[in-house]
Amino acid sequence: MIYTVTLNPSLDYIVEVDQVTLGELNRTKNETKFPGGKGINVSQVLKRLDVDSRALGFLGGFTGEYIEEFLKSLEIETDFVKVTEDTRINVKLKSEKETEINAKGPNITVENFESLKRKIRELTSEDILVLAGSIPSTMPENTYEELVKLCNENGTKFVVDAEGELLKKVLPLKPFLIKPNHHELGDLFNTVITSKQEAISYGRELINQGAQNVIVSLAEKGAVLINKDQNFTATVPKGEVKSSVGAGDSMVAGFLATYAKTKSIEEAFRFSVAAGSATAFSIGLCTREKMEGLLPQVKVEKTKLRGE
Numbered sequence: 001m002i003y004t005v006t007l008n009p010s011l012d013y014i015v016e017v018d019q020v021t022l023g024e025l026n027r028t029k030n031e032t033k034f035p036g037g038k039g040i041n042v043s044q045v046l047k048r049l050d051v052d053s054r055a056l057g058f059l060g061g062f063t064g065e066y067i068e069e070f071l072k073s074l075e076i077e078t079d080f081v082k083v084t085e086d087t088r089i090n091v092k093l094k095s096e097k098e099t100e101i102n103a104k105g106p107n108i109t110v111e112n113f114e115s116l117k118r119k120i121r122e123l124t125s126e127d128i129l130v131l132a133g134s135i136p137s138t139m140p141e142n143t144y145e146e147l148v149k150l151c152n153e154n155g156t157k158f159v160v161d162a163e164g165e166l167l168k169k170v171l172p173l174k175p176f177l178i179k180p181n182h183h184e185l186g187d188l189f190n191t192v193i194t195s196k197q198e199a200i201s202y203g204r205e206l207i208n209q210g211a212q213n214v215i216v217s218l219a220e221k222g223a224v225l226i227n228k229d230q231n232f233t234a235t236v237p238k239g240e241v242k243s244s245v246g247a248g249d250s251m252v253a254g255f256l257a258t259y260a261k262t263k264s265i266e267e268a269f270r271f272s273v274a275a276g277s278a279t280a281f282s283i284g285l286c287t288r289e290k291m292e293g294l295l296p297q298v299k300v301e302k303t304k305l306r307g308e
């Protein structure tokens with residue numbers, strides 16, 4: 001079974017405004033709300049790809065109830081720890097550019113965290129745990145590290161989609177997959193990454209630090225996958241970006257769903273990119289049909305390793 005963990009879920013409030021004028025009253029052209037948070041998005045896309053998962057993490061208040069009900073209506077299994085404060089609302093402003101305001105999230109107590117750890121201790125070597133997104137601001141930076149240590153005790157494969165210290169600290173524990181975008185990868189090395197070649201070089205550093213597979217997405221410029229034995233590059237399909245919210249999460253879901261079926265890293269990478277673009281070209285998350293429609297435009301090539 002795939003388990004997703006969203007420590008800081010969100011109700012994503014997507015507002016479209018023709019032109020935003022700061023300091024003035026702005027009226028929306030359209031607005032939508034979606035349950036979000038990276039792990040929850042992974043669970044939703046997995047479901048659309050016919051793969052079951054169980055969503056874990058923390059939920060609280062009226063926003064938490066809305067998210068749980070929504071997931072249940074999609075027949076996604078949930079097992080969240082309930083917290084006292086409300087789950088956050090993240091604002092996604094679509095205007096000439098996309099602007100996001102992500103909230104810090106509710107207070108999580110030591111008891112809340114212990115309850116989550118008890119659930120993760122139950123996982124086995126047959127399971128995969130996906131840890132995705134930020135953590136509420138009251139939690140320490142070694143939070144993911146603590147959770148993946150539990151995975152290693154039971155031989156559970158784990159995937160991490162996170163930034164900065166959260167990501168750095170789990171690398172020695174050998175994540176099966178990490179998926180930084182090129183900005184996040186650059187931030188880890190205090191540099192700016194602008195090409196697939198640079199993404200491969202810095203991505204390989206993360207392999208040296210312990211990751212087993214690294215996907216680096218570079219939005220419209222494509223994506224790369226690096227592991228111990230191989231480098232792959234992928235082109236991305238052309239299309240109109242409607243909202244890229246959840247595109248990265250769709251890549252994780254596309255990869256895991258395909259890897260579960262084929263055990264091919266190359267094929268999983270191809271589906272991953274198609275799923276990312278299918279979400280970028282949608283308001284909300286991708287559908288299976290949209291993803292499959294884009295697959296022919298994703299060209300994956302194996303590139304040479306240094307010394308080959």
Ligand SMILES: Nc1ncnc2c1ncn2[C@@H]1O[C@H](COP(=O)(O)OP(=O)(O)OP(=O)(O)O)[C@@H](O)[C@H]1O
Nearest residue numbers: 181217218219220236244246247248273276277280
């Ligand atoms: N302009 C675009 N054209 C085609 N595909 C795109 C575009 N922007 C994003 N994508 C698709 O979405 C994937 C993820 O995009 P990006 O590199 O922005 O990741 P991310 O920042 O993790 O995403 P998110 O917005 O979910 O945080 C890309 O690999 C690509 O498949």
Ligand SMILES: O=P(O)(O)OC[C@@]1(O)O[C@H](CO)[C@@H](O)[C@@H]1O
Nearest residue numbers: 010036037038090102133134246
């Ligand atoms: O604040 P975080 O946890 O880094 O990101 C949260 C978030 O921006 O990520 C998802 C898209 O990937 C959205 O559903 C959600 O609002």
